[in-house]
Amino acid sequence: MTDLYARHKSVLPDWLALYYEDPLEITHGEGRHVWDAEGNKYLDFFGGILTTMTAHALPEVTKAVSEQAGRILHSSTLYLNRPMVELAERIAQLSGIPGARVFFTTSGTEANDTALLLATTYRQSNTVLAMRNSYHGRSFSAVGITGNRGWSPTSLSPLQTLYVHGGVRTRGPYASLSDDDFIAACVDDLRDLLGHTRPPAALIAEPIQGVGGFTSGPDGLYAAFRDVLAEHGILWIADEVQTGWGRTGDNFWGWQAHGQSGPPDMLTFAKGIGNGSSIGGVVARAEIMNCLDSNSISTFGGTQITMAAGLANLSYLLEHDLQGNARRVGGLLIERLRAVAAQVPHVREVRGRGLMLGIELVKPGTDEADPDAASAVLEATRADGLLIGKGGGHSTSALRIAPPLSLTVAEAEEGATILERALRSLTQ
Ligand code: PMP
Numbered sequence: 093m094t095d096l097y098a099r100h101k102s103v104l105p106d107w108l109a110l111y112y113e114d115p116l117e118i119t120h121g122e123g124r125h126v127w128d129a130e131g132n133k134y135l136d137f138f139g140g141i142l143t144t145m146t147a148h149a150l151p152e153v154t155k156a157v158s159e160q161a162g163r164i165l166h167s168s169t170l171y172l173n174r175p176m177v178e179l180a181e182r183i184a185q186l187s188g189i190p191g192a193r194v195f196f197t198t199s200g201t202e203a204n205d206t207a208l209l210l211a212t213t214y215r216q217s218n219t220v221l222a223m224r225n226s227y228h229g230r231s232f233s234a235v236g237i238t239g240n241r242g243w244s245p246t247s248l249s250p251l252q253t254l255y256v257h258g259g260v261r262t263r264g265p266y267a268s269l270s271d272d273d274f275i276a277a278c279v280d281d282l283r284d285l286l287g288h289t290r291p292p293a294a295l296i297a298e299p300i301q302g303v304g305g306f307t308s309g310p311d312g313l314y315a316a317f318r319d320v321l322a323e324h325g326i327l328w329i330a331d332e333v334q335t336g337w338g339r340t341g342d343n344f345w346g347w348q349a350h351g352q353s354g355p356p357d358m359l360t361f362a363k364g365i366g367n368g369s370s371i372g373g374v375v376a377r378a379e380i381m382n383c384l385d386s387n388s389i390s391t392f393g394g395t396q397i398t399m400a401a402g403l404a405n406l407s408y409l410l411e412h413d414l415q416g417n418a419r420r421v422g423g424l425l426i427e428r429l430r431a432v433a434a435q436v437p438h439v440r441e442v443r444g445r446g447l448m449l450g451i452e453l454v455k456p457g458t459d460e461a462d463p464d465a466a467s468a469v470l471e472a473t474r475a476d477g478l479l480i481g482k483g484g485g486h487s488t489s490a491l492r493i494a495p496p497l498s499l500t501v502a503e504a505e506e507g508a509t510i511l512e513r514a515l516r517s518l519t520q
Contacts, residue, residue: 096129107245111481112474121148124496124503126479134474137495137507138481142302142334142448145364146408147498153367156404157397166395175399182406183365183375186344188355193381196373196394200333200362201229203372204296207329207358208233208251210376211294214383215327219252221285221295223259225485227303228296228331237296240304240485254289257281258309258317259301260485262441262452263459271310278309279316286324294327294357299346302334305483305490306443306450314350322353327380330356333372334448337364337406338415338497341422341446364497367405369398414497418446421504425449425493428508436515438465447499450483451491451511456519461489465518472514478507 093101097115117129126136126148136148146153160175167173180194187194197203212218222228226239236249239259258278261267266277286292295317300308318328335346336359343349347356357380362372373393374381392398409415426442426449433439437456444450453465466482466489473480481492495507 112471116474116479123147123149124499132477134477134479135495135503135507135510136479137493138479139364139494139496140368141363141481142339142494143363143366143368144496145337145339145367146405146412146414147496150367150405150408152408153401153404156400157369160397160400163396165397166392169389169391169394173394173396173399175396175403176394179399179402179406180394182403183361183373187359187375188345188348188351189357189359189375189377190355191378192375193378194373194375195381195390196371196399197362197390198370198392198398199229199372200331200360201231201234201372202390202393203333203360203362203374204228204234204237204329204331205231206374207296207360207376208237208294210358210374210380210383211296211327211329212251214380215291215293215325217291217293218250219254219290219292221254221256221282221292221326223297223301224255224257225260225301225304225307226296226298226331227301228298242486242488243303252289254285254292256285256295256297256317258313259297259304260307261309262307262443271312274310275313275316278313279320282317282320286320291324292326294329295321296329296331298331298333299335299349300340300444300448302492303483304485305452305488306448306492306494307485307490308443311349312352314347315352318350318353327357330359332359333362334494336361337409338418339364339446339448339494340444341415341419344415365402365405366398367401369401371398371402409497412498415446417499418497421499421501422446422449424501425504425508428505429493429511432508432512432515436519438462438518439515444493447493447495447497449493451493451515452484453489453491453518461487463487463489465489466491468518469511469514472517473510476510476513478510480511
């Protein structure tokens, strides 16, 4: 055990999750690579849990942040803040929500907390619909609605939450249905839930479940839900903390795969936009955002230093069409991984889109999740110079691949080769 790890264990909470038997200390990064304290270099296929949206140490972001740091880090949200207004304008326009208002926070958790505050106030109901296997953050209310039990340390909650089927197709009662039948079954389930409760304020859902293992229902699922929700005046909140900013390749936001009945009433964002600096936020239709009847600010939400990072990062993303890159390189990567998967009996499914790909591992010849295999692949890839993530529902048996969106074809090939070696070693 390194000295730093020993000190970490003696002063930080036991429940603070760390990857790897011998945890990593990352000291610096460049492009799609990071280095640890011993000087080992890694190809980064997890981007700090999808926080590194464009690239590590992107010169454009570094320059914007250092110039801003030389002027002022933060002046208070009680004063006008030019970079905050500029970033809000750009996000409002990109959101697809008509007449959108934007409120900045410092994390995805706080963004979802704010969305729940808005929805429950707007609708005067503290009942919320969330998806089974979902993850929405770690505050009291976000934990309270999170469907993934592995990440819900308390059963107490300020909100009454009802859980909806549809975010996972790998297993469960509807797993073998066609897309249309799956959607119809989930809609029936939703209607059934609504028949037994006071009208909920909102449905909050990740278009692709992140912590849950990069799983999703078929495209169009949330559009079908939306039609039912609209009959009851229930709001739809898309949690875009992992799926936003073009990561899924085909779309800028995850909700767009379900956009037949228009944009969501609210979307929440975080992670990638700051390229590692702490930006979260909510975008909502004006009448929802403005339903609070007392003042509110977030001391650090929208602070100049993070807004400078966000603006430079977003400009780079758009100017270099990294969404298109995610589609192209992600398309090659998934093909390559599917070819490997066909030969490795532990792999049940390779799924996802763009640069958000999941590999579901099972005990060969069964449908049983294999968390030990996922841990073994995580360790083996690390030893071979590749960082990936893991996730999943009742057990952590999916590998998560989400590199910075500037990933090159050569890097995708290199990472796939390392993954292939690790996956094949499961059967040796
Ligand atoms: N929503 C989703 C979909 C997430 O994946 C996460 C973080 N993993 C959060 C919310 C919470 O974000 P944060 O960790 O920034 O509070």
